[in-house]
Amino acid sequence: MTKSSLNFEPGRSAPLYRCRVLVVGSGAAGLNCAEQLRLAGVDDVAVISTRRLGGTSYRSGSDKQTYYKLSNFGDTLDGPMEMAHSLFDGGAMDGGLAYIESLYSLPAFYHLVEIGVPFPSNRYGAFVGYKTDHDPRQRATSAGPKTSRYMVEKELLRLKSLGVPVLDGLTAVRLVTAGRRVLGLVALDENRSEDDPALGLTVFQAGAVVLATGGPGELYAVSVYPAGQVSLHGAALEAGAAAVNLGESQFGLASTRFRWNLSGTYQQVIPAYFSLGPDGRRRDFLAGWYRSLPELAGAVFLKGYQWPFHVNRLDNFGSSLVDLAVGAETESGRRVFLDFTRNPARPGESFDLDSLPPEALNYLNRSGARQADPYRRLRHMNPESIAIYAEHGIDLREPLEAAVCFQHNNGGLKVNADWETDLAGLFAAGELAGTHGVTRPGGAALNSGQVGGFRIARCLAGRRDELAGRRPAAPFQAALREVYRTSRAMLASDREQGRWRRLIQERMSAAAGFRREPERVRAARREAEADRRRLESAPPGAAGRRNLARAWETRNLVLTQLAFLKSIDAYLQSGGGSRGSGLVLAEAAVPGARRVELVGGRSLCFRPERPGDRRLRVAVSGPAFTTSLEEVAPLPRDESWFETVWADWKAGRTCGGGKRRRR
Ligand SMILES: Cc1cc2nc3c(=O)[nH]c(=O)nc-3n(C[C@H](O)[C@H](O)[C@H](O)COP(=O)(O)OP(=O)(O)OC[C@H]3O[C@@H](n4cnc5c(N)ncnc54)[C@H](O)[C@@H]3O)c2cc1C
Helix, strand or coil: CEEEEEEEECCEEEEEEEEEEEEECCCHHHHHHHHHHHHCCCCCEEEEECCCCCCHHHHCCCCCCEEECCCCCCCCCCCHHHHHHHHHCCCCCCHHHHHHHHHHHHHHHHHHHHHCCCCCCCCCCCCCCECCCCCCCCCEEECCCCHHHHHHHHHHHHHHHHCCCEEECEEEEEEEEECCEEEEEEEEECCCCCCCCCCCEEEEEEEEEEECCCCCHHHCCCECCCCCCCCCHHHHHHCCCEEECCCCEEEEEEECCCCEECCCHHHHCCCEEEEECCCCCEECHHHHCCCCHHHHHHHHHHHCCCCCCCHHHCCCCCCHHHHHHHHHHHHCCCEEEEECCCCCCECCECCCHHHCCHHHHHHHHHCCCCCCCHHHHHHHHCHHHHHHHHHCCCCCCCCEEEEEEEEEECCEECCCCCCECCCECEEECHHHECCCCCCCCCCHHHHHHHHHHHHHHHHHHHCHHHHCCCCCCHHHHHHHHHHHHHHHHHHHCCCEHHHHHHHHHHHHHHHCCCEECHHHHHHHHHHHHHHHHHHHHCCCECCCHHHHHHHHHHHHHHHHHHHHHHHHHHHHHCCCCEECCEEEECCCCCCCCEEEECHHHCEEEECECCHHHCCEEEEEECCCCEEEEEECCCCCCCCCCHHHHHHHHHCCCCCCCCCCCCC
8 A cells, every 4th residue: 555645625635545455344344355355366455444343243242143154064965055045035135146155155164264263163173053043954153152253353363464454543434436436435534633634534546445334233223233333325325336125124132231132042041021110110021922931931932043023923922022022112111121030920820941832942951951040041051141241241140121123234235246336346345235135044144244255356356457556636636625625514513413313313213123114214214305405504513523533424324314214115115015124014904914913812913025025125326315126136047067167267257267366
């Protein structure tokens, strides 16, 4: 990477860095992508990040954070197309990407093993898997509660040894384009913003830019993402990229003081749930949602791997009623807690392990987890899951506050089979890439993030010679002038950015959470449109130069919010129904409404998904955030013939083929 400076106004200049590929974001996806680029022979790669250890990968997890890959131990029968089916059958997922993610899942996984991520193997060297959500083949594995943190730590060491710079405190705020090509970006350097006459503005010129800025955790008030995680959807759309499936997110039970998923063992030990009202009265509310104590306990158990909330798990007193029950309590102003010192209770019944449904009983018996209370069962099966809370000053023998939280967005920027967006030279990897469909197996997010890095490296290695060279200065100068002018307006604005952020979060949690009503979504969308119009006249106020990057993030959040709401609204207005983690509530009288029976003669009505919509996804394109419904590509039939593949490869007709070189 070289450094010079660029004048953008008389007497005002910004540092200018040049490199072949710039990766934005230092989560598991961005770091791996940088490493793969170097290994594929692309020199001169740099990573910039708002916070080197700030993303979801470093700061989030669960009882056993899951990594999803092709099953390859013992006599489990699996294959790439079989796994691709599991991904594709979740709905609205591109068939080509499903196949690629399956094919690359083993190389990506073994690469992690090679760099030292501690995935357990047996004495034969087999990485034995377990079944995760929507997984028919025991494809899940885990390095414990902190799988993705280990991935970040090991990748940082790799990049250090490869000499790839990872620059901290740099927040990308605006992409620089010429026509439909990305030339680089403008970032804010928080280390310099206070003293620099140009407010810390910094320019990066690159042959290609990889955005790996993660998910938009800050969009929702009730969120299990690490606080402060915003990502860059809005700015990418503003620059002309497209996004898909933004309305498809995962919502599930998580603790709120220390943000952590309450999946897996936390539920399989069957803790008691209770709520507290403003009057301090305690209520075992789940008793009102299930017909018997064994049914209630069985549902809590299943929540362990039937996590997150899913509309298909409501019938027959299914496990997703737990989420609905928790949501109903919190919406009515009560706080919900898990109590690991008590077994669940229901008036007139007493808890007995041997009365549990066979699946739960068998699991606990096989795990030797017949201890008297949930805490002891947890300590027996997964002491690490207790230790992680202890590290944050929380004793799981105390009630643990929980809510149904925004946890993952399955959509993101639209990418092709090389993870390149609609803008030439702009790639997306990790959670920002819109690679998933409606429903995905647990652990597929981490796999997809790794696979993207391999594909991008393979593609850019094939374009190595085009990546060098100077870009015209004029588009960068124009972008700098615009960012400088807006930054000045932010410093002068009295519209407090933190307050604006909270309004967005409250609006999103109320209208676009796991329960959705078309009219509410429409109203929220209108408010979001008004928010966007206000950006010009009254941008988010920075209240001091140190906060400038936060104000830019809030600006980005305003745009991201609009893209999400337009996407959900377009789907609902087209007649789209409940799918994945999105339950579309309906009046009983609405034609086609489905009814789920609840305890005590109550019922719940919702709009079901139309079978014809299974392959439909909503796309949002360009600066006007235009929405359209599009059909995803089917799963490919890969009947390739070795001799022709070989010839194509040698001629460089497959991206990166023939010219690939490893170092
Ligand atoms: C509680 C929880 C549990 C999860 N469990 C699982 C699981 O078991 N299995 C699974 O597969 N997935 C799981 N996920 C999802 C998975 O962890 C994430 O999708 C994944 O870690 C995202 O990685 P990433 O590299 O894309 O982004 P991140 O790790 O979020 O990294 C983003 C990076 O970009 C930087 N950044 C952001 N904006 C900018 C900007 N404008 N300029 C510069 N830098 C920027 C950030 O500072 C950060 O370094 C879980 C998520 C949560 C919240």
